[in-house]
Amino acid sequence: MPSTKNLPLLLIMIIIIMATSSTLLPSLTEEQNQIAAKIIDAMISGGSFDDWSEAFLATNDEINGPILNSTLFLPKNSVEGINATSPQVASYHIVPQCLDFSDISLMKPFSRLPTLLSGNSIVLTNNSASGFALDSVLISEPDLFVSSSIVIHRIASPFNFSRYGGGNM
Numbered sequence: 001m002p003s004t005k006n007l008p009l010l011l012i013m014i015i016i017i018m019a020t021s022s023t024l025l026p027s028l029t030e031e032q033n034q035i036a037a038k039i040i041d042a043m044i045s046g047g048s049f050d051d052w053s054e055a056f057l058a059t060n061d062e063i064n065g066p067i068l069n070s071t072l073f074l075p076k077n078s079v080e081g082i083n084a085t086s087p088q089v090a091s092y093h094i095v096p097q098c099l100d101f102s103d104i105s106l107m108k109p110f111s112r113l114p115t116l117l118s119g120n121s122i123v124l125t126n127n128s129a130s131g132f133a134l135d136s137v138l139i140s141e142p143d144l145f146v147s148s149s150i151v152i153h154r155i156a157s158p159f160n161f162s163r164y165g166g167g168n169m
Helices: 007-021 030-045 049-059 087-092 101-105
Strands: 070-075 112-114 121-126 137-146 150-155
Touching: 030 049, 030 087, 049 070, 049 137, 049 150, 101 137
Parallel strands: 070 150
Antiparallel strands: 112 121, 137 150
């Protein structure tokens, strides 16, 4: 008769694998890393969150060459202490996946979206109809821009990756 002594351990391992597998992304290729660096450089050169959208679209355009399938979370307002010219802040607002609002709305609470900031991910903190939020920041205008490879969502304020993402500002 088989032993069930290790069954609880096996169940825990399966749960961990299932919980993390939905948030793991393949590593970016060298070309994708170069595109990401170009996008981030353009975004932070503008000096404000208002400039991010135009810079993101201008540098991640098929007309100019290869693109990075991605989603930008564009802050509507600034917050003291979170700098729009920081490469880390800009990297944390980009997910290297094309996710329109319907994709995000299907995710379970506390799902993580890995960002371009290595080792950091955005957390789905509220998926209720009354206020959909990531990192406790309201998505104020979902699907502001949608194409086959790029999505932009407006968020009420910048994400703070030191709070949810696991990094330091």
